[in-house]
Amino acid sequence: MGKLTVQALRVVLVAVFAGTVFVQVLTVWALASGNDPENGSLPLTPMRVITILGMVAAQVALIGVWRLVTMVRRKTVFSSAAFRYVDAVIGAIVAAALLWFAVTAINAPDQRDDPGVTVIMGGVGLAILGVALIVLLLRMLLAQAIARDVEAAEMQAELDETI
Numbered sequence: 001m002g003k004l005t006v007q008a009l010r011v012v013l014v015a016v017f018a019g020t021v022f023v024q025v026l027t028v029w030a031l032a033s034g035n036d037p038e039n040g041s042l043p044l045t046p047m048r049v050i051t052i053l054g055m056v057a058a059q060v061a062l063i064g065v066w067r068l069v070t071m072v073r074r075k076t077v078f079s080s081a082a083f084r085y086v087d088a089v090i091g092a093i094v095a096a097a098l099l100w101f102a103v104t105a106i107n108a109p110d111q112r113d114d115p116g117v118t119v120i121m122g123g124v125g126l127a128i129l130g131v132a133l134i135v136l137l138l139r140m141l142l143a144q145a146i147a148r149d150v151e152a153a154e155m156q157a158e159l160d161e162t163i
Helices: 003-033 044-073 082-111 116-162
Strands: none
Touching: 003 044, 044 082, 082 116
């Protein structure tokens, strides 16, 4: 991974992290101040809590990716230490999917006239879970790469002894 790619990714990660913090602050402010009264059409308090938790999930994923990028830059990503960050990203994605399903459930009663919206939202939740499965697959590939690296190091050590 080149320096320019790492720097570009870090800029994006910082911008997204700052955006999530901004959304959290505004949402907490709206919860605390009560300046936006509910009109009964959509329960805003649960949606705001879900928004705050969703931003936390995004931040956990962003921090995990940041740490993995750092490991790639240092050429230490093929170690067991990388698993904790990959697992954190997977957990954050699953949490985001569960929060999306909660949003879908809260929104569903208002969509009685057009249940297709609820079906589409459910599909989006499944797609988010699909992303978690893709990252899990990549975790398995990382595990295989680490095992091969260890095996290659053992074979090199045996070869060095023989020579």
